[in-house]
Amino acid sequence: MTSTTPPAAMRREPLFPRRLFTEQAIFAVMIWAGYSLFVFVLTFAVSLFRPITVSGWDLAGQPAVWFAFAIGCYLGWSVLQLYVTHGGTRRGFLIRSVSFMLAYGLLLTLLFMVTYWPEAGLYALAGWPHQPDDDGLYTSLRDLPMLFLQWLLVFELWAIGGLFVSVAWYRGAVFGALSILFGLVVISVSSFTTREDIGPMGWVGRLLPGQTGPLPAAIAHVVMFVLLAALTWLIVRNISIRGKSVEPT
Amino acid sequence: MTASLTVDRLTYRYSDVVALNEISLRLDTPGIHGLLGRNGSGKTTLMSLASGLRRPTAGQIRLNGQPIFENYAATTEICIIRESGDTTAEWSESIEDGLAFARDMRPYWDEAYARKLLDRFELSPRRSVAQLSRGQRAKFACLLGLAARAPLTMFDESYLGMDAPTRYDFYDALLEDYMAHPRLVLVSSHHIEEIARLFEEVIIIDDGKLLLHESAEALRGRGMTVTGPATAVDSVAAGSTILSERSLGSTKSVAIYDAPATLAEQARAAGLETSLLPIQDIFVHLTAKRGKH
Numbered sequence: 089m090t091s092t093t094p095p096a097a098m099r100r101e102p103l104f105p106r107r108l109f110t111e112q113a114i115f116a117v118m119i120w121a122g123y124s125l126f127v128f129v130l131t132f133a134v135s136l137f138r139p140i141t142v143s144g145w146d147l148a149g150q151p152a153v154w155f156a157f158a159i160g161c162y163l164g165w166s167v168l169q170l171y172v173t174h175g176g177t178r179r180g181f182l183i184r185s186v187s188f189m190l191a192y193g194l195l196l197t198l199l200f201m202v203t204y205w206p207e208a209g210l211y212a213l214a215g216w217p218h219q220p221d222d223d224g225l226y227t228s229l230r231d232l233p234m235l236f237l238q239w240l241l242v243f244e245l246w247a248i249g250g251l252f253v254s255v256a257w258y259r260g261a262v263f264g265a266l267s268i269l270f271g272l273v274v275i276s277v278s279s280f281t282t283r284e285d286i287g288p289m290g291w292v293g294r295l296l297p298g299q300t301g302p303l304p305a306a307i308a309h310v311v312m313f314v315l316l317a318a319l320t321w322l323i324v325r326n327i328s329i330r331g332k333s334v335e336p337t
Numbered sequence: 338m339t340a341s342l343t344v345d346r347l348t349y350r351y352s353d354v355v356a357l358n359e360i361s362l363r364l365d366t367p368g369i370h371g372l373l374g375r376n377g378s379g380k381t382t383l384m385s386l387a388s389g390l391r392r393p394t395a396g397q398i399r400l401n402g403q404p405i406f407e408n409y410a411a412t413t414e415i416c417i418i419r420e421s422g423d424t425t426a427e428w429s430e431s432i433e434d435g436l437a438f439a440r441d442m443r444p445y446w447d448e449a450y451a452r453k454l455l456d457r458f459e460l461s462p463r464r465s466v467a468q469l470s471r472g473q474r475a476k477f478a479c480l481l482g483l484a485a486r487a488p489l490t491m492f493d494e495s496y497l498g499m500d501a502p503t504r505y506d507f508y509d510a511l512l513e514d515y516m517a518h519p520r521l522v523l524v525s526s527h528h529i530e531e532i533a534r535l536f537e538e539v540i541i542i543d544d545g546k547l548l549l550h551e552s553a554e555a556l557r558g559r560g561m562t563v564t565g566p567a568t569a570v571d572s573v574a575a576g577s578t579i580l581s582e583r584s585l586g587s588t589k590s591v592a593i594y595d596a597p598a599t600l601a602e603q604a605r606a607a608g609l610e611t612s613l614l615p616i617q618d619i620f621v622h623l624t625a626k627r628g629k630h
Binding site: 175 | 392415437438442
């Protein structure tokens, strides 16, 4: 033992994965820079064939939430195994993952929001209306508090959803399949509380109090976030960490 | 303080398959100990339980008297390096990233030693893990295991894929580091003849049960080969546990297990040649006796 190594009983598992966050934050900024440029170029290309009536960046939100989902999957599928194999606990993994999600969701929200400004400038130069694609919690792209709230809630939920689905698949195919079904319900509740059109999962909406708006949306998203974190814990608390070569589950 | 690993009636089941069946043993002397067993005997499962990667179905496994599963004070004292190389996120990181992760996680991590091993194993920190050959990944995994300097370090077939010179280099590095920093090292290997010279104690498990646990020195002394004229060999070996017999003309050689202390003297008095059986031969005979060929 070196003189700087604390005794085993005194060690505390770090609550926040600083290195992971830094690495993934840099990755997110790189992806955001490339993606926003792509969306601006695509918007310009589309303008050659048809009039631009809504914000291209607002339309680009769906791929962005899938990015949050993918990062959640990365944590559940790759970091879990790495972390526990290197001496961490499953409990510590979940705590670190949730704290990571909260910070990362906030970062993605800020990156997403900040892009509306250069887009607004471009739209003003081109004479296009800078309007949201769909009615959500915000009806104007200048409604910053509602913009912030909606995208924060959605990014956080999708990121924890990715974690939940990936650990379920890591645990086994049956858990994985069930997690997809549950995930669809969660997405539907999320959509219903922010906008009324929730597509093929409309039956979920009939089970919910018929209210949209910031408060129901915030409550519903927080409840679902906590529920997904709790279910993730139930899956992960005694999960076996398999080797990458063939090993029984 | 030397780590102490205590296994008490440990059982692990994969659905209907009993991988470990009420194994009990205690390891508390520093040394490089061998965990031997045939494929599917339960070696990897035992090591996975000893590192908290799996939760026992029944029984207990403790490090320094503390349960291991989900106990940060225990799991940070343990390093397991498995054949599958799961200490690195191979598709997304470089060797430098892997070192950084280990540095964050391992309380006894020795960065200077890790850099020395990079040179010794000819690994560039800038290389992506995904671009490494299987042997290079094995070298990197073993590097992580050595530089972690965990009080309980386990290598589970982790040097598969290395060529013979590299394996010997790893054995030398392991021995050198163990001499400088004595600790509890558990090694599982099918290259028994190569690494048996390092073993202090040998544990053999078979079909999920503990077959043998004793010092390597004592185990070596328990096997003997007696060679000479067939009639004289038969006379000396009569009543002993014969592991195998080979004859060529009138010359016969028998491998004897658990020979009485006087047998070597009797054999020499009868003009027969005697030699100790290598641990690998004893292992093969002990496990093959159970009719698994």
